[in-house]
Amino acid sequence: MDSQNVPKPTVKRLAMYHRCLESMIRNGRTNVSSKDIADLLGIKSSQVRKDLSYFGEFGKRGVGYSADRLLEGVSQILGMRKNWNFCIVGMGNLGMALANYAGLEKSGFFVRALFDNNPSKIGLPMPGELTIEPVNRLKRLVHEREISIGVIAVPGEVAQEIVDLLIASGVRGIINFAPVRLSIPEGVSIEDIDISVTFRSLAFSMSLDQVRQGKRI
C-alpha cells in the first residue's frame, strides 16, 4: 500500500497487466482472476496479487476483479489519466522511427518537438504538423509546448550535453537510447534502452544453451 517502495519490476508488470486487461475487455470479459492475467503473461498468480497489493485492494475475495474497475485502477497507478508531452533529440533512423510510432500516442505520450543539428534535416516536415528544429530552439520549445520528457537518440558522445540542456530547460524525465551512462540530478528520472546490450545478452544465453546441450561453442 506504500507506493514509495514498489519494486521496479512491479511497475513494468503493471503496464503489462494494463494491456492484458484491455485485450480481455475487448474480448467481452467483465470479470477476471489473478490467474487469468498471470497465465496470459506466463507468471504466477501470486505475483499479480502482490503487485496490486502495493496500491490497494482492487478485487473481491472468492470472485476476482471487475475488469473495468481494475483497468481503471491500473491506469490511475501508472499516471495514464494524464497526457505526457515529449520531444526527440537526434533524428537519425531511430528518432524517425519513434516520431512515427503510433503506439505511444495510444498510451498517452505525445511527440511535441523534434530536434537535430544536421542542416539537411532542419525544416523537414514530419507527421503531425511538426518540423525538425535546430537544438538552439530546444529550451524555448520545451517551455512553450510544456514538454516534460526528452528522448535521447543522439550519438553517445553528445548525449550528456543534450541531457544537461534538456534538464536545464525543465524536462523531468529522460528516455535514453545512447549507449552511455548519463548523470542526472535528484528529481529527474531516467530509463535506458540499449539495443546492443540486449542483442549481446541474447547471444550470451544462446551460447549457454549450446553448453547445456554439451555442444562446443
Add this chain to the structure above:
Amino acid sequence: MDSQNVPKPTVKRLAMYHRCLESMIRNGRTNVSSKDIADLLGIKSSQVRKDLSYFGEFGKRGVGYSADRLLEGVSQILGMRKNWNFCIVGMGNLGMALANYAGLEKSGFFVRALFDNNPSKIGLPMPGELTIEPVNRLKRLVHEREISIGVIAVPGEVAQEIVDLLIASGVRGIINFAPVRLSIPEGVSIEDIDISVTFRSLAFSMSLDQVRQGKRI
C-alpha cells in the same frame, strides 16, 4: 566460476564493461581497476569484481586489470568472437530503423534478410544489397544465410505466428519488439524490448518524484 547460474543483470553489465574498456583503451589506459569501471557506470566496484568472478580471475591483486586482457576476456564471455546473422520481420518504422542501425554490426550482429508481407514494400532495395522479401521466403533464406536470430518488429497480433515460423526455420534467438508475451520452446532464447512499457515506467517514477516533494499529482 560456474557460468550456468550467472545472474541476468551480470550479463547486461558485462556488455557495459566491454564498452567502458574500449573507450578507456582508446584514451590510452593500459591498466584499470574495478573502481575505475564502476565509477564510469555509477555502480559499486565490488559489483564489477563479483560479476567477473563468475567467469574466472582476470586481475592481479594490488594492481588491477590489464585493460587489453580484460577486454579480451569479456569479449570471450559474451561470445563476441563469433559473428551472428539476424533477420528482421516487419519493415515498418522500427524495422527500417534497425536495418540501418550501424551499431549492431560493430558488435558482431549482421542483418542478412528483411521480411514484410506488404506488397508495396516487397522488393524495395535496402542498404547492404538486401531487398525486402515476402514472408513465404523466410524458411529458405534463414537456412541459406545461416540466420540464428530473428527480430520481431510486426504488430502484436501476428507476432506469435512469426515466432513459430522463425523457430521452425531454425532460429534459436528472438528479439521481440511486439508488445505481447510470446511462447517459445526450450532451447530458444528471447529478449523483449517494449518501448511503451519503458515510457510508462518513466511516467510512474516521475509521478512518484512529485509525491515525494509533497506536490499533488
Add this chain to the structure above:
DNA sequence: AAGTGTGAAGTCTTTCACAGCT
C-alpha cells in the same frame, strides 16, 4: 468452492568486509 490479500519463507542479487597477493 473459489479467489483475494498478505505475512512468512524462499530465492536471487548486491554489498560488505577482509584475507591474500603484488
Add this chain to the structure above:
DNA sequence: AGCTGTGAAAGACTTCACACTT
C-alpha cells in the same frame, strides 16, 4: 599500501500457504 577475489551479510524480489470473504 593498494586492489583483487570471495565467503558471508544484507537487501530486493518472488513464491508459498493460508486466513478470510463472497
